[in-house]
Amino acid sequence: MDHTPSPTATNDVHQGLHSERGALRGEHHGRSRDPLIKVADLAWLEFEKPDLDRAEAFARDFGFAVAARTPDTLYLRATFPGSACVVIRAGRASRFVGPAFRAAEARDLDRLASATGRSVRELRDLTGGRVVDLLDPSGIPVRVVHGLEQLPALPEQRPLILNFGTAQPRTDTTQRPPREPARVQRLGHVVLSTPVFVRALDWYLDTLGLIVSDFLFLDGQRDRGPTMAFLRCDQGSVAVDHHTLAMHLGPGTGYVHSAYQVTDLDALAAGGEYLAERGYRRSWGIGRHIQGSQLFDYWRDPDRLMVEHFADGDLFSCDVEPGWAAMSASGLAQWGPPATRDFLGSNPTPALLREALSALRADNEIDPARLLGLMKAMNS
């Protein structure tokens, strides 16, 4: 499909730290001219876990509320109104199943179904609604849903009153952010790895109407195209998260991390202290990203799946064009501790080596130069 830019894509807000101005002539434009549909947002992420009690204990410490629990499924929700944003089913091993995106309109499901040869089904689940089940080019199951049961808002963790800049609104009172779980407001994004990056990228642009906020390329290999993209939903003039899906080229296929919004920096930091006190492992944080600008704090759940608290991320309307920058570990943050090997997934384990070797043999976008480029990016 044609990926020429839409006529409205004009603003360039990417000047600054580690970010170059934009695409060079002939480079990927980061959006489809005529996508099948335009999804509104991520609805939920689906996982399997061997121990639902342990999963629920971590989820509560991380700041989720439990929407429902059946003998074999745990539905987690956030404070914002809407559907459950994480669904965990009992399974033999801990694994990510796939994302569910929310269609803007009911007829989008019919359009999607007829174009892909799939069918629209009623969801026999506590979420209600209807679903079309797809597979992305990496082989990851992707659901598109509509008509979900809407849960009402839960009480918010109130942002603190801050004496910042020249304003001093807080007088005659102390600042005491409570040491408690950082209450999750909403699901923000999921990050996936794939050895068929460009194929998968084009599929998400053409099928779900996602648009690119930022591209990353391997240093010295820009002429071979991007190797990471941060994708947002196209909601026209409505500004949405800088990325709802991020995807990068890698030897492995699947989940890297998912991210959940909390109210402010103090909630994020105090919530982090709460997790640390309970013996959970921080993967990387606290810092502020470049692509997306979020304040971030990355954690490992008891099964070592990575989850992120974030606050204060960029919100872009459809007018913002993709930025282009070289991929590097130091380019992941404006400030904060150096990216850890745990976060980068660069600990040289036998499993990683096996994965790299089999990716080199398979029909995909991984070759020795790219593998070397990825390794160099993790150390630069």
Ligand SMILES: [Fe+2]
């Ligand atoms: Fe993230």
